Amino acid sequence: MKDSKKYSEALAKTVRSLKRKYGKIEKPEYGLSAEVLVYAVLSQYLSESASASAIKKLAAHFVDWNDLRVARTDELTDVIGKDTVETREMADTMTRVLMAIFNKYDVMNLEAVAEAGKRQAKAILEKLIPESQYVINYVVLTAFEGHAIPLTGQMTEYLKANELVHPDSTPEEIEGFLERQVPANQTYEFYALIRKDAESTMPKRSISATISDTDVKTSSKSAKKQ
Numbered sequence: 001m002k003d004s005k006k007y008s009e010a011l012a013k014t015v016r017s018l019k020r021k022y023g024k025i026e027k028p029e030y031g032l033s034a035e036v037l038v039y040a041v042l043s044q045y046l047s048e049s050a051s052a053s054a055i056k057k058l059a060a061h062f063v064d065w066n067d068l069r070v071a072r073t074d075e076l077t078d079v080i081g082k083d084t085v086e087t088r089e090m091a092d093t094m095t096r097v098l099m100a101i102f103n104k105y106d107v108m109n110l111e112a113v114a115e116a117g118k119r120q121a122k123a124i125l126e127k128l129i130p131e132s133q134y135v136i137n138y139v140v141l142t143a144f145e146g147h148a149i150p151l152t153g154q155m156t157e158y159l160k161a162n163e164l165v166h167p168d169s170t171p172e173e174i175e176g177f178l179e180r181q182v183p184a185n186q187t188y189e190f191y192a193l194i195r196k197d198a199e200s201t202m203p204k205r206s207i208s209a210t211i212s213d214t215d216v217k218t219s220s221k222s223a224k225k226q
Contacts, residue, residue, distance in 0.1 A: 011178075019189075027188045032113075034108045037139060038055060040134070040142075047204070065098065073088055073095075122144075149178045154202050
């Protein structure tokens with residue numbers, strides 16, 4: 001990246017400031033459940049608060065994540081709360097990601113992927129779900145404890161707007177730069193801090209702006225998950 005020393009110093013200063021602003025960050029524990037795949041897709045499109053609300057309602061509506069895998073797009077958008085082009089895209093991505101794992105391993109969890117080791121696990125996901133680098137990086141970071149930094153479009157805009165990366169950098173260049181700057185054991189904290197500040201200071205993404213916690217409908221079905 002051009003002027004990498006300049007951006008490295010700015011990034012370190014910003015992270016120190018965000019740590020003071022937001023305090024301790026708690027990392028979620030998914031294990032190797034397919035829940036991490038579902039949440040990754042939701043959080044690619046929605047804010048953190050909307051994602052947390054949506055996954056609770058999906059868990060309540062479907063018997064398990066395998067049940068969600070075979071759900072119709074209409075059913076998913078109804079549970080999510082809004083039927084738009086973007087929510088349909090999100091629903092289609094969700095079922096496609098789950099289907100890719102199931103078709104390869106005939107189970108609805110990530111145990112077989114994890115057995116390959118962190119580096120190979122990422123390569124497997126890139127082959128199975130090449131259309132979503134964010135989902136891949138989120139799963140590698142949170143389920144496999146790997147060195148990856150998932151970036152939403154909003155986070156990328158935030159980094160550029162705050163002059164933390166070069167404005168002409170590609171997503172791939174930004175990802176590589178950040179992974180060189182942030183130690184592996186600090187990557188989730190970094191991701192969470194940047195995301196929190198981006199969501200609090202940047203314009204809302206269109207789906208999150210229309211889906212509130214109360215928009216996501218509930219169901220009385222069991223929430224037993226693998």
